[in-house]
Amino acid sequence: MNFGGSASRVALATAMLLALGGCKTIHHITNGDNCNKPQPYMRATSIAPLAIPPGLDSPDSSHALDVPKLKEPAPPPRGAKDPCLDSPPSFNVPQPNARPGA
Numbered sequence: 001m002n003f004g005g006s007a008s009r010v011a012l013a014t015a016m017l018l019a020l021g022g023c024k025t026i027h028h029i030t031n032g033d034n035c036n037k038p039q040p041y042m043r044a045t046s047i048a049p050l051a052i053p054p055g056l057d058s059p060d061s062s063h064a065l066d067v068p069k070l071k072e073p074a075p076p077p078r079g080a081k082d083p084c085l086d087s088p089p090s091f092n093v094p095q096p097n098a099r100p101g102a
Contacts, residue, residue: 052058078085 050059
């Protein structure tokens with residue numbers, strides 16, 4: 001039997017499946033599925049507004065994004081075992097008991 005062609009087909013099929021799996025699959029293999037660890041954006045801070053030197057026109061800020069202040073408490077911190085927020089929720093919703101005679 002000739003297994004050379006068979007092995008190359010398996011290798012090609014494996015490579016194609018990994019490519020079709022997308023980057024998220026490779027990301028989860030290399031970094032794990034822990035999205036609750038500190039992320040780089042969490043170190044972001046606010047900066048002072050743009051200072052316009054004298055003699056120059058200020059930019060049009062009529063379409064600037066105004067981020068409102070939060071008026072509610074922060075959500076509770078997520079634990080290391082909690083699912084990622086970008087994961088879909090479980091759709092196994094318990095059904096109410098059927099009425100007798102229905």
